[in-house]
Amino acid sequence: MQALKGIAASNGIAIGKLKLCVKLDDKIAKKPITDVEAEIKRVESAKEEAEAALNRIYLDALKRVGEENSMIFQIHIMMLQDDDFFDAIKDCISDEKVNAEYAVWQAAQQFSTMFAQMDDEYMRARSADVVDISKRLLSCLDPNLDSGLDSLKEEAIVAASDLMPSETVQMDKSKVLAFVTEQGSKSSHSAILARTMSIPAVVGLCDAFSSLKDGAMTIVDGSAGDVIIEPDEATLKEYEQKRDAFLQHQKDLQLxxxxxxxxxxxxxxxxxxxxxxxxxxxxxxxxxxxxxxxxxxxxxxxxxxxxxxxxxxxxxxxxxxxxxxxxxxxxxxxxxxxxxxxxxxxxxxxxxxxxxxxxxxxxxxxxxxxxxxxxxxxxxxxxxxxxxxxxxxxxxxxxxxxxxxxxxxxxxxxxxxxxxxxxxxxxxxxxxxxxxxxxxxxxxxxxxxxxxxxxxxxxxxxxxxxxxxxxxxxxxxxxxxxxxxxxxxxxxxxxxxxxxxxxxxxxxxxxxxxxxxxxxxxxxxxxxxxxxxxxxxxxxx
Known part of the structure; x- marks a missing residue:
């Protein structure tokens, strides 16, 4: 048994198997290409598809999490239309003769770093948004690069380096028991969305995140910020009682x-x-x-x-x-x-x-x-x-x-x-x-x-x-x-x-x-x- 401490981001207790999401850095390969124009056309088609998807997500989010929490997707649509970002992708494809996926990810890292280093606080906050829209583009270019969080086959506790707002809002609440992240804060977009959607969450595990194991039985206490890996029988029983008490409390509120x-x-x-x-x-x-x-x-x-x-x-x-x-x-x-x-x-x-x-x-x-x-x-x-x-x-x-x-x-x-x-x-x-x-x-x-x-x-x-x-x-x-x-x-x-x-x-x-x-x-x-x-x-x- 291993107990980890993070930031309590959304109340509730979840017990289940952990689904560890692989970082995109480990999945995106650099491949040489010969037809530059064809690769640029792939990016342009992916851009159109991503924009349409974000519009759908925005309209869905309006109903699920309200106007304030859904505004982030309007910002993403505007960022997706930024010429400088797409010029950087096209230049990478043309200059290095590489595949679109690699070019998108390189541009994402470049722009994300650039935003993160700006003096203006508002612009620094756009760093994570660049990564989000880039993930959207990548999933349009190659479905295998999709996080898959919106189509989980069974109930699971989702663990990721960080969850983008679009990933969080599309979660199937019937499948996602809770989520934990390596990065993030209690006031991040994803944490706010988790509270709005009543999904238990612990964020900001930092170095302790490396201790998580795919498929491991895990307890997430979003009220206390605790994550317990492979709990012993006594701990499991204790948290089952806490979970049941929390659920009963929710029922009592209806009275x-x-x-x-x-x-x-x-x-x-x-x-x-x-x-x-x-x-x-x-x-x-x-x-x-x-x-x-x-x-x-x-x-x-x-x-x-x-x-x-x-x-x-x-x-x-x-x-x-x-x-x-x-x-x-x-x-x-x-x-x-x-x-x-x-x-x-x-x-x-x-x-x-x-x-x-x-x-x-x-x-x-x-x-x-x-x-x-x-x-x-x-x-x-x-x-x-x-x-x-x-x-x-x-x-x-x-x-x-x-x-x-x-x-x-x-x-x-x-x-x-x-x-x-x-x-x-x-x-x-x-x-x-x-x-x-x-x-x-x-x-x-x-x-x-x-x-x-x-x-x-x-x-x-x-x-x-x-x-x-x-x-x-x-x-x-x-x-x-x-x-x-x-x-x-x-x-x-x-x-x-x-x-x-x-x-x-x-x-x-x-x-x-x-x-x-x-x-x-x-x-x-x-x-x-x-x-x-x-x-x-x-x-x-």
Missing amino acids: LKGTKAVTKSGVEMEINANIGHPSDVEMVLENDADGIGLFRSEFLYMESDDFPTEEQQFEAYKTVLEGMKGKRVIIRTLDLGADKQVPYLNIPKEENPAMGYRAIRISLDRKELFVTQLRALVRASAFGKLAIMFPMITSVEQVKEIKELLNQVKADLKAEGVAFAPDFEIGIMIETPASVILSDLLAKEVDFFSVGTNDLTQYTLAVDRMNPQISSMYDPRHPAVLRMIQMAAENAKKAGIWIGICGESAGDTELTRFYVDIGINELSVTPGTVLELRRTVQQLD
């Missing part, structure tokens, strides 16, 4: 449907769900969320080749509002830019896109785009309990400008005889240090705050959570981040408005008591986390 998240001392917390597509409403209702605390509207722009019309947006918002049957739905206006790009926006390349032309900055700069969305939202308010939320706010002036536009939209619709709810709420995301510091003034302008802890943590600590060199410094529990949240909560209470949390740490049960204590009124999480969080609140004294 909480229809109840409220109220502490033993009578403090009630609203538990809502984050979604990114109208199709996610089914999951929200299935998990008995109190409402939708964050509906990301970007999917309308990411799924289209051009700006979505007012009517297209109206129908999407109306569908969700009607589907929630009177429960509140908070819709965030478009938050494009940074890592969510659409070609037709024509956003110039930026040195630091995370702090650049994005979100409300685009909306207020391109008012015709913003007004179209506001008209669709206000019209939809007649079909349910709507609240509108604005992202990336850094000043009171921005909020006043938004309200002026919103009032003009209401006046125009009234003049046109279009029905809408007169009293829907408006709020802002607290996700920048500026919005926290100004929260006493901002609270006078809106009906609610919603703290986006992902960006607030990133901006407060100056840490890119996708940068593996410093990802350990990305800490939503950092005292500075918690003080920021507390300051916003105090100012919200003074102004008589409510405040919620919609970032990933809303589901961190280690922080639930803190949120209750400082007066947070609402937590919005992935649909699958709603019942666990409700249970946590109910158990608080």
Whole structure:
């Protein structure tokens, strides 16, 4: 028996045989060729096939893991269309007279290294994405180079040097018991996807990964970060009991449907769900969320080749509002830019896109785009309990400008005889240090705050959570981040408005008591986390 320690990435316990995925480096051979043109045509055909496959994966991911987690595949499609990358592949084929597979892998290593060494944090995060799209190309060139994870023949614990997002999202949950990786962090794309899909996972085994054996009986404890190879009888029995207890716990959570998240001392917390597509409403209702605390509207722009019309947006918002049957739905206006790009926006390349032309900055700069969305939202308010939320706010002036536009939209619709709810709420995301510091003034302008802890943590600590060199410094529990949240909560209470949390740490049960204590009124999480969080609140004294 051998016990290994990694990073706990996704809760749950799995017991089964290990499927060890061979590194591509060991499978790609360098072969001489004579027909350069034919080999280049193979690459071009593979590119078309890979692009079509990524589009299918993206649409499937929207339904399975939501809009935010599926955005990575839109980035991959754009990277796949990069001329420099394909010029490097063609040059390698022409200059060295080698096979397409070898040329793709060489270009992948070259570009991945180049991205990894860049100063800009966003660009460094693209290093793993280059490897992912290259794997996709290779599987199109030669099916034998496919990871095979989407067509496992029997249940297994999957072990790989690293799992790319496209590999993770395509996993057959009925076959994949768990996964372990040599690389990765708790905040990597694959780890986040594993949690969304409820697959136990341990990542970042590092040197201990070499101890794994294909076909070996293995235990994975995704809650503790433990991987046990060839367990003895006593250990096996112990973990079988733990697994059964975990599964029973999941069943017990179902009994909480229809109840409220109220502490033993009578403090009630609203538990809502984050979604990114109208199709996610089914999951929200299935998990008995109190409402939708964050509906990301970007999917309308990411799924289209051009700006979505007012009517297209109206129908999407109306569908969700009607589907929630009177429960509140908070819709965030478009938050494009940074890592969510659409070609037709024509956003110039930026040195630091995370702090650049994005979100409300685009909306207020391109008012015709913003007004179209506001008209669709206000019209939809007649079909349910709507609240509108604005992202990336850094000043009171921005909020006043938004309200002026919103009032003009209401006046125009009234003049046109279009029905809408007169009293829907408006709020802002607290996700920048500026919005926290100004929260006493901002609270006078809106009906609610919603703290986006992902960006607030990133901006407060100056840490890119996708940068593996410093990802350990990305800490939503950092005292500075918690003080920021507390300051916003105090100012919200003074102004008589409510405040919620919609970032990933809303589901961190280690922080639930803190949120209750400082007066947070609402937590919005992935649909699958709603019942666990409700249970946590109910158990608080």
